[in-house]
Amino acid sequence: MxxxxxxxxxxxxxxxxxxxxxxxxxxxxxxxxxxxxxxxxxxxxxxxxxxxxxxxxxxxxxxxxxxxxxxxxxxxxxxxxxxxxxxxxxxxxxxxxxxxxxxxxxxxxxxxxxxxxxxxxxxxxxxxxxxxxxxxxxxxxxxxxxxxxxxRLLEDALGDDMSAVDDSFSTGLLEYPQYTRPANFRGMQVPAVLTSGNHAKIAEWKQKEALRRTYLRRPDLLEHYQFTPETKRLLREVKQEEAESAEK
Structure with a gap:
């Protein structure tokens, strides 16, 4: 270019x-x-x-x-x-x-x-x-x-081409939370699912937490997001969990 x-x-x-x-x-x-x-x-x-x-x-x-x-x-x-x-x-x-x-x-x-x-x-x-x-x-x-x-979107611009794919807004959602070592820092634990080795559960957690962060911080983005049956289910769960948390 x-x-x-x-x-x-x-x-x-x-x-x-x-x-x-x-x-x-x-x-x-x-x-x-x-x-x-x-x-x-x-x-x-x-x-x-x-x-x-x-x-x-x-x-x-x-x-x-x-x-x-x-x-x-x-x-x-x-x-x-x-x-x-x-x-x-x-x-x-x-x-x-x-x-x-x-x-x-x-x-x-x-x-x-x-x-x-x-x-x-x-x-x-x-x-x-x-x-x-x-x-x-x-x-x-x-x-x-x-x-x-x-x-940064050009081929070979980033060390890992998938980095740009997962960025906030590239998927239509904000990016999910991310963690690195140590797993326990001052009593703050990395979510257990991320160290479980269960790739299907990890993928579901990432999707759900991206939806949660978008719902809480930029709900306007959800107006144009292309939902699947699975992401609709996850968002329903997020809304229920957040409502229950607000009542406590």
Missing amino acids: RIDVLSLFPNMFAPMRESIIGKTIDKGLVDFNVVDFRDYTTNKHNKVDDEIYGGGQGMLLMPQPIFDAMDAVEAQAGHRGRVILMDPAGETFTQAKAEELAKEDHLTFIAGHYEGYDERIRELVTDEISIGDFVLTGGELGAMTVIDATV
């Missing part, structure tokens, strides 16, 4: 060279590039923003530097690919979107600053993404979030 990011602050992307993302770059799984679109301005004062037509607070990014930077990226890559605008008005980013983007071979992110973009910049864009209903200084942190969630 090739990933290009158009940003005025390329140094903000230094963390992308660490951890899982850094390993994918070292393995050659990802070609990661950050383009400072200020380098493409034709303004004699090296400006990339200007006042808003019709009045308004703040400054808008001008289209020319971003269009020219995008032309340079396309010429180097040989094609444009998916172009993602980080914008509060975009669709809310989800694990399903990360899975969709992970199938692409070229992603370009536009990370803006200041008051926003000249509307014509959207003509370059295939996707508009928001990471939530809050305001950041710029699109860099949002772009890093989307990149991280996407790249």
